Amino acid sequence: xxxxxxxxxxxxxxxxxxxxxxxxxxxxxxxxxxxxxxxxxxxxxxxxxxxxxxxxxxxxxxxxxxxxxxxxxxxxxxxxxxxxxxxxx
Numbered sequence: 001x002x003x004x005x006x007x008x009x010x011x012x013x014x015x016x017x018x019x020x021x022x023x024x025x026x027x028x029x030x031x032x033x034x035x036x037x038x039x040x041x042x043x044x045x046x047x048x049x050x051x052x053x054x055x056x057x058x059x060x061x062x063x064x065x066x067x068x069x070x071x072x073x074x075x076x077x078x079x080x081x082x083x084x085x086x087x088x089x
Contacts, residue, residue, distance in 0.1 A: 006032070009057050016053040017046050027054050 006028065013024045023039070027050060030037035039047045055061055 009054075012057055013050065013053055017050045020046055020050060023047070023050055027051065031058070 010024060010028060013027070014021065017024060023041075023046075026037065026039075031054070039051065041047055
């Protein structure tokens with residue numbers, strides 16, 4: 001992937017996903033590294049939309065594998081953890 005294609009993709013994603021420049025940079029880094037990316041964040045921050053738009057921008061597909069973990073009450077030391085038995089994969 002040459003620099004101009006990457007710059008065009010970044011610009012196009014910036015128009016599609018407003019206010020999420022950090023997320024866009026991380027998506028592009030994962031794309032360049034040919035790696036995986038776990039996108040976390042509060043609801044309504046356009047995480048799924050950003051990934052779908054990037055897939056559209058590179059003419060790829062979007063195989064969604066969402067994992068929703070239910071928070072479990074904090075224990076004695078104040079550390080929170082998630083129960084994997086409740087994951088919906």
